[in-house]
Every structure is written in C-alpha cells, then in structure tokens.
Amino acid sequence: xxxxxxxxxxxxxxxxQIIAYKxxxxxxxAYKNGFSRDDTMNVMSVxxxxxxxxxxxxxxxxxxxxxxxxxxxxxxxxxxKRGEKTIYEVKIKHLLTMTAPYKGKSEPWKKICTSDDxxxxxxxxxxxxxxxxxEFRYHTLGIQILMGIIEKQxxxxxxxxxxxxxxxxLGIEKRVSAECYTKEDQFNYVMNKANHGNVWFLDPKNSxxxxxxxxxxxxxxxxxxxxxLNKGMYNNKRIVSExxxxxxxxxxxxxxxxxxxxxxxxLWWFPHRKPNVIAAxxxxxxxxxxxxxxxxxxxxxxYLKPLVFDxxxxxxxxxxxxINSKI
Numbered sequence: 001x002x003x004x005x006x007x008x009x010x011x012x013x014x015x016x017q018i019i020a021y022k023x024x025x026x027x028x029x030a031y032k033n034g035f036s037r038d039d040t041m042n043v044m045s046v047x048x049x050x051x052x053x054x055x056x057x058x059x060x061x062x063x064x065x066x067x068x069x070x071x072x073x074x075x076x077x078x079x080x081k082r083g084e085k086t087i088y089e090v091k092i093k094h095l096l097t098m099t100a101p102y103k104g105k106s107e108p109w110k111k112i113c114t115s116d117d118x119x120x121x122x123x124x125x126x127x128x129x130x131x132x133x134x135e136f137r138y139h140t141l142g143i144q145i146l147m148g149i150i151e152k153q154x155x156x157x158x159x160x161x162x163x164x165x166x167x168x169x170l171g172i173e174k175r176v177s178a179e180c181y182t183k184e185d186q187f188n189y190v191m192n193k194a195n196h197g198n199v200w201f202l203d204p205k206n207s208x209x210x211x212x213x214x215x216x217x218x219x220x221x222x223x224x225x226x227x228x229l230n231k232g233m234y235n236n237k238r239i240v241s242e243x244x245x246x247x248x249x250x251x252x253x254x255x256x257x258x259x260x261x262x263x264x265x266x267l268w269w270f271p272h273r274k275p276n277v278i279a280a281x282x283x284x285x286x287x288x289x290x291x292x293x294x295x296x297x298x299x300x301x302x303y304l305k306p307l308v309f310d311x312x313x314x315x316x317x318x319x320x321x322x323i324n325s326k327i
Contacts (some may be wrong), residue, residue, distance in 0.1 A: 010312055014284060014305040016041055017218035020298045021226060022323050032150070039195035040215040040302040042284030047214040049168070051146055052267035056160070056244030057165045059218035067093035067247075067266075072127070074149045078123055087127035095146055095264040099136050103128040112141050113186065118203040136253050136264065140211035143267070144203070147210035158208045159200055170223045170240050175214070176199040186266060189213070193303035201283050202233070212282070221280075221299035225288040228278070229297055240320035249275050271312045285311035296320060 016035040020028035031037070056062045064074075071090045072078070080087050086101055094100035103125045115121040122144045148160045154161050163174040178199035180189050189201055201213030208214070223234065228248075232240035251263035251270040263270035270277045281287040285308040289298040298315050302308065 007319055012285075012303045014308065015300060016303060017301045018319070019218040019222045019320055020323060021222060021290055023295045024226065026222075026322055027318060028298075031149070033193070035195065035301070037219060038218070039288065040157070040197060040217045041287040041303060042189060042192070042196055042201070042213060043221065043301060044212050044247065044284060044304070045055070045140065045152040046221065046280040046286050046288060047209065047212050048140070048267040049280030049288065050162070050214055051143060051210040052248055053166060053224070053228075054148055054150055054162055055092070055096065055266075056240050056248065056285055058150050058153060058161075059244060060167075060241045061154075064092070064149065067091065067096060070312050071095065071145060071149070074152055074200075075123065080121075080127065081124065084127045086129070086131050087123075089132050090126060092146070092149070094132070094134075094268075095142060097138050098128060098264060099134045099253065100128060100139065100142055100265075101128045101130055101132060101135075102137065102139055102142060107141050108137060109141070112144075112182065114219070116204050116208070119144045119205070119207060123148075129131075136255060138259075143211035144207070144209065147207055153205060155205060155272060158210075159202065162200075162208065164267075166239065169237060170227060170234055172220045172223060173198045173218070175208075177202045178208065178213070178215070190304060216301070217297040218301045220296075220299065221286075221288045224280075224291050225297035225299055228288075229290050229292065230296065253273060277312075279312060281311070284308055284313075287311045287315070289315050291320065294320065294324070296323060304317055 016033050018030045033217045069092050072088050078268050090100050112118050112121040122142050150161055175198055178189055178201045180186055180201055196215035199215050201207040202208055216271040218237055228245055229235040229241050231242045247266050248266045251265055253264040255262055263273045269281050271279055276293045278290045284304040287300050296321050
C-alpha cells in the first residue's frame with residue numbers, strides 16, 4: 001500500500017497492521033509482514049494506557065475512591081522494609097503520572113521478573129529516601145501495583161476484570177494466558193515477530209502485566225481509540241465514564257527531549273503538549289493515535305524494533321494527510 005511505502009524513514013519496516021477511522025468510519029486498512037486482520041502483536045507499553053482505563057473503570061464501579069488515595073491504604077497487610085517512610089505518601093496518581101519514587105537508579109527487571117509475585121516485588125522498591133519529589137520517572141514495573149489494587153478491590157483476577165468490563169463490551173475477544181513460565185518464554189514473547197494470539201502475559205501469580213505484554217490487533221486498538229474519542233462510549237454503550245476519559249485527556253507532566261518533547265497524563269501521551277491529540281504508545285511503534293479535532297483514530301501494531309520513536313510523525317505525515325486528501 002502506498003501509505004506503507006512513501007515515508008522517508010526506514011523505521012516503518014516493522015509495521016504489521018494499520019487501521020484508521022475518520023468520523024467513525026474505517027478509511028484505511030493495511031497489513032504487512034504476513035499479518036491479517038485478526039492477528040495480534042504484543043503492543044508493549046500501550047498496555048499501560050489500557051491499565052489506566054481499567055483504573056478508571058474500577059473508580060466508576062466504586063472499587064477505588066480516588067486517584068488521590070494513598071497506595072498503602074489498599075495494602076494494609078503489607079509491611080514495608082524497615083525505615084521506609086516515603087511509601088506511605090505515594091498516591092495512585094503518582095503511579096498514573098510516572099511521578100512515583102522508587103529505590104535504585106534503574107528498574108530491577110531481573111529481580112522482579114524472576115520473583116514469585118511481581119506486584120509484591122514492585123511494592124518492595126516503591127519509596128526511597130528522597131521522598132515525594134514529583135519528578136517524572138518512567139517505570140514499567142511499578143505499574144504492576146495498579147493491577148494489584150484492581151485485583152484486591154474487585155476480588156477478581158485482573159485478566160477476568162479486563163475481559164468483563166473492557167474487552168467484551170468493546171467486542172474484543174477475551175484474552176487468556178500467554179502461558180510463558182520461564183525467562184526464555186518471556187524473551188521469546190517479546191521478540192516474537194509473528195501472530196501472538198488472544199493473550200496477555202501473566203506473572204507467576206497469574207496477574208496480567210500492567211505495563212507491557214498485552215497482545216492486541218490494530219482493530220482491537222482502534223476500538224479502544226474510538227471509545228476514548230467518543231468520551232467512553234462505544235456502539236451506543238457506556239464503557240468508561242466521561243469523567244474518567246476527561247481525566248486521562250489532561251496533560252499533567254511536561255517532558256524534555258529525551259521523551260520526545262511530549263506531555264504525559266494518566267499513562268497516556270500528548271505528542272503536541274495539547275489535549276487535542278492523545279496517544280497510547282509502545283516500543284516498536286505500537287500506537288493508538290487519537291486526533292480529537294479531526295475525529296481521526298489510527299491504530300498500528302508492530303514487532304519490536306529498537307529506537308522506533310517517530311510513529312506519531314509517520315501517522316501525521318502520511319496517514320492523516322492521506323485521509324484529509326480524500327475529504
């Protein structure tokens with residue numbers, strides 16, 4: 001398809017699926033690298049934005065009071081390590097905006113991903129001697145705590161919760177376990193360039209990974225995007241409250257060049273520092289792009305290719321222009 005060929009960057013070679021909607025109508029559908037409509041890809045950190053929607057649903061259901069709740073209010077049975085005080089000051093909104101403090105300079109992937117309980121291991125690194133600084137610190141592993149809150153309050157497995165309250169209402173096939181049990185399984189899951197199936201990576205406690213690991217098709221992503229564009233409605237059915245969609249549509253942290261000069265909200269990105277364009281973005285260029293002014297939703301899945309950061313530019317320089325040229 002021309003849209004897949006005319007971009008000057010070589011970073012688009014890993015694209016698997018593209019679906020775009022204008023005013024609720026599908027206007028572009030393209031597949032590459034052996035993919036078809038129903039195939040899925042691990043959409044990496046787009047998973048975080050889905051987790052944000054699940055938090056909103058939990059608030060809608062009264063399971064969570066507010067993003068201003070303290071995280072420790074939901075883990076009364078957890079005992080922090082001796083001397084740890086900052087953890088008691090961390091709020092849910094700190095996790096949602098990536099301003100939560102953590103011990104150590106980098107994410108302890110090996111420590112957490114080889115533990116028996118990833119959520120508990122994430123709690124162990126939450127806090128630290130600097131206190132609440134409200135500094136942005138992109139932290140994939142810490143988002144697991146949000147899934148822990150959802151499971152505790154709903155008394156449901158996070159996968160079942162997502163299937164019941166988000167995926168099934170959107171007409172997305174129920175996700176099941178990716179059945180990855182070893183570090184080799186995890187590596188293969190991330191690096192797999194082929195269809196993943198209707199799965200979500202689960203930790204040893206069978207909790208879905210909240211920061212990465214959800215496999216979706218571009219069509220699935222587009223349904224989520226359309227729902228967000230329509231303020232929580234899909235096919236005339238309320239999925240998420242308009243209030244929560246408004247909340248995730250507010251830029252809250254301004255970031256520098258290392259983060260593409262974007263703003264960040266509740267696990268959603270604002271590529272132009274304005275609420276008119278909002279995006280769920282993941283490694284490799286997986287993305288849900290929502291342009292509220294133009295009523296355009298673009299969903300792209302891609303296999304993992306390091307240093308692919310310009311998918312928004314690809315969309316706006318090619319797909320959005322192509323759509324507008326047809327009007």
